Amino acid sequence: MLEKFAHKTDEELFVYLKSKDRTVSRQAFDEIYSRYANKIYTYCRKVLNSSNMSEDIFQDIFIKFYESVQKIDEMSNVQGYLIRIARNLCLNEKTRGKVVKVPFDESHYEYNDTKIENNEIADILHTSLDALPEDFREVIVMKEFMDMSYKDIAFALDVTVSVVRIRIFRGKQKLREIMTPYIDDIQNEN
Amino acid sequence: MKEHEFLKPDEKLTAFIDGELSKEELGTLFYELAQNPDMQEEFNQLMLIKNTFRNKQMAAPDFLKEKILTKVGLATPTLIERIFSPAFYSAIFAGSWLRIASVSSLVLLIGLMIFSKFNDSNSNSEMRQILLTSESSAPQYPIMSSQSEDETVSTNSANNSSTSRRVNSQSGLAASNRNAVVIPVQDDLSDELAQLLNNDNLSAKESNFRAIDNSHPYNANYFDFGGANSYGVVQSPNYTSLGRFLSNVSLSFKKFGAYSFPNFDLAASNEPIMNNFSIGANYKVGKNHSVGFAVGQENFMMQFDQQEGEIIYDYKQSYNSTWYAGTYKYVFAEIGNSGVIPEFNLLMGASNVGPLGKLGGGIGYMISDNFVVNVGLDYSAMFYPSRGDWKNGKWFMTQKLGYSIGIGASL
Known part of the structure; x- marks a missing residue:
């Protein structure tokens, strides 16, 4: 019997x-992918700052996730698990020094304004x-770009909510410190 | 969130913008915000950051998904893969016994058509094996065929078959050594026999044996159950794909060899492709239980008597029958981790001669998760009526005891 997965929880999926x-x-994979693909891809892009590398790592994340699912019996936080895989793979790439930074690509952002x-x-x-230190940048990416709660971020990073x-x-x-002078200038010009 | 009670006002402000502040804490925050212009400025800047970041999630390129699906083996299936997918069968069979019965009937019908056609092509050779001869001590009687009128008399020397005919009489001219039926006959039996020899119409019509005559209404495969020999079915303990139809289906292929009761040296006149083989399909209905069906062909030795007028004929034949049967199989637990699995199976069905049953036991050895080889002992019994007359004919039984070897594959 074919199932409708749109309303299934992550645990059911x-x-x-x-x-x-x-x-x-x-x-089930399609549904999970639709829920988290953009978040994971955004994370990769923001952490690695490389389009090509992000695409490779992005694929590896979901492949590793699928393989891991077949080996474990229970998963309480699918998103957190995905982020953990993404984080490990991205940090590994950065550690290896393979990441080549490219200029910020606006075309990937959906500007509404x-x-x-x-x-x-x-x-x-x-x-x-x-320009932020890695620890700060990572949590802000998760919060602002991926819309994760403090609790989910804590799970993904394996740290406390505090x-x-x-x-x-x-x-x-x-x-704020970095942006304040620029914002003041822009606002004064207008 | 209790820990927020100890936050500094600007920390609390960030938590509020992120939606991580409780309602109780909001009251004190708003009070501080109203009293503190610097805090209001900070609030505006934080909201600007928040709104700028909002909706800036990046879209993953579409082609990446197909790449991933291909690598994990979940790419869009082909048409053939869709047809053979468990989901397809689940959709067909979900909750509908009527549909299951319909599909089973269709499969059975196709099987019957195939084997009926096959039987027709071999009927002549089989029928010639039904012979009537004299005992060695008696005069050489003609060999009668039950086939048709134009296929009547041949001589015993012209045929290697050992089928015999005996005649009981008070004079003891040809006493049967079996069957206590004694019929009075005329004293001058020689004359009768002479007439018998010269009678062109002697060829067996309805008075001769017709137990395997497919044209007879009671023999024409009316009692086909679509049966099964369940040997060789994989029952892997590691098989975890419960609830999926095909995951519980297994196919078996089995070879028979047996000693017959009665037994006599009478070669089969034909060797069909599936002679002493069976093919079956099983469905696992429980942890240890499987049901299914099978089709097979086997030689059965038959010996029976039949009275015609004042004469009792003793018939022997080795008949190759095609049978169809339903099967049940019970699989015991694996012996340790040896891969050896004892099993018991029961088969009930019918052939174009009569109903039959089989009782078997043996062991299966798993050579992989999907394949198993089996060996075992089988007892078979088949009942058949004289002249193929299920209502009025006299019933006889033939039995076999032997071995079986097989191989099974799960889907």
Whole structure:
């Protein structure tokens, strides 16, 4: 019997993903992919800052995730598990020094605001984000780009919620410090 | 979130913008915010950051998904793969015994058509094996065929078959050494026999044996159950694909060899492709239980008497029958981790001669997760009526005891 997976929880999808029936497994995979693909891809792009490398790592993440699912019996936090895999693979790549930074590519972002002022602020913000220390940048990417809760971020990073809260606070304070002069200039020009 | 009670005001502000502050904490935050212009400025800047980042999630390129699916083996299946997918069968069979019965009937019908056609092509050679001869001590009687009128008399010397005919009489001219039926006959039996020899119409019509005459209404495969020999079915303990139809289906192929009761040296006149073989399909209905069906062909030795007028004929024949049967199989637990699995199987079905049953036991050895080889002992019994008359004919039984070897494959 074909199942409708759109309303299934992550935990239920995990069970279906382990099915020997390839059709069922495929449907479960499709649903999980639709929920988290953009988040994971965004994470890769923001952490690696490389389009080509991000695509390779992105594939590896889902392949490793699928393989892992077949080996374990229970998964309480699919998103967190995916992020953990993504984080490990991305950090490995960075450690190996394979990552070649490329200029920020605006075409991958869905700008809803056509005002030049806001686009300029966005450019500055993204540049500022790249300038943040890794620990701060990572949690802000997870919070702002991936819309994860402090709790989910804590799970993915294997730290406490307090650590996440402090890192986000300090990261945003850094962003404010970097951005404030630019924002003032833009606002004064207009 | 209790820990937020100890946050500094600007830390609390960040948590509030991120939606991580409880309702109780909001009251104190709003009070501080209203009293502190610097905090208001910070709030505006944090909201600007928040709104700028919002909706900036990046879309993964579409081609990446297909690449991933291919690598993990979940790529879009081909048409053939769809047809043979468990989901397809699950969709067909889900909750509908009527549909199961319909599909089973269709499969059975196709099987019957195939084997009926096959039997027709061999009927002549088989029928010639039904012979009536005299005992060695008696005069050489003609050999009568039950086939047709134009295929009547041949001589015993012209035929290697050992089928015999005996005649009981008070004079003891040809006393049967079996069957206590004694019929009075005329004193001058020689004359009768002479007439018998010269009678062109002697060729067996309905008065001769017709037990295997497919044209007879009671013999024409009316009692086909679509049967099965369940030997060689894989029952892997590691088989975890429960609830999927095909995951529980297994196919078996089995070879028979047996000693017959009665037994006599009478070669089979034909060797069909599936002689002493069976093919079956089983469906696992429980941890240890499987049911299914099988089709097979076997030689059965038959010996029976039949009275015609004042004469009792003793018939012997080695008949190759095609049978169809339903099967049940019980699989015991694996012996240790040896891969050896004892099993018991029961088969009930029918052939174009009469109903038959089989009782077997043996062991299977798993050579892989999907293949098993089997050896075992089989007892078979088949009942058949004289003249093929299920209502009025006299019933006889033939039995076999022998070995079986087989191979099974799970899907």
